[in-house]
Amino acid sequence: MSAFHYNSRHKMVTLALVIVAAALGFYLNQREQPTFDNGQVKRTGSMVDGRNHGRWTWYYPNGRKKMEGDFQGGKRTGRWVTFADNGDTLTVSMYRNDKLNGPHTEYGPGGHPARVVTYVDDRPATTSGTSSR
Numbered sequence: 704m705s706a707f708h709y710n711s712r713h714k715m716v717t718l719a720l721v722i723v724a725a726a727l728g729f730y731l732n733q734r735e736q737p738t739f740d741n742g743q744v745k746r747t748g749s750m751v752d753g754r755n756h757g758r759w760t761w762y763y764p765n766g767r768k769k770m771e772g773d774f775q776g777g778k779r780t781g782r783w784v785t786f787a788d789n790g791d792t793l794t795v796s797m798y799r800n801d802k803l804n805g806p807h808t809e810y811g812p813g814g815h816p817a818r819v820v821t822y823v824d825d826r827p828a829t830t831s832g833t834s835s836r
Contacts, residue, residue, distance in 0.1 A: 743762060743763075743765070744762060745761065745762060746759065747760050748774070751776075754774070754777030755777050756774050756775065757773060757774065758771070758772075763788045767789070767790050768786050768790075769786055770784065770786065771783070771784050771786075772798070777801075778800055779798040779801050780798055780799060781797070782795065782797060782798075783797075791810070791814060792814060793809070794810065796808075797822075804822055804823060806819050806820070806822075807819070807820045807821070817832060818831070818832035819831050819832070
């Protein structure tokens, strides 16, 4: 006599366990959209192969943009802008391969450029500024 007795119910139990495991894995791998206590989204963006990719935007609790820029394969690229919580532009920078490359402009009151530093591979190359005092 065999110790194993065939029972077709084992297929249903196995199927149920596989479905539960798949659903649990899907649920645990979902990245919850981070929000502030007031429900406002903290940031938006997408990932490819576990790295930031494309346009990313960070927000203040009041819903205004805090920072915005693009990633390519997890590295900052192109134009990046930071904002004050009232919406005024604070800085505009250029990135290539996750390093400052090009002008980095700091803005003063009224949205006027206060200082421009040109960078090459994260190192300042030239500086110019205007005094608003």
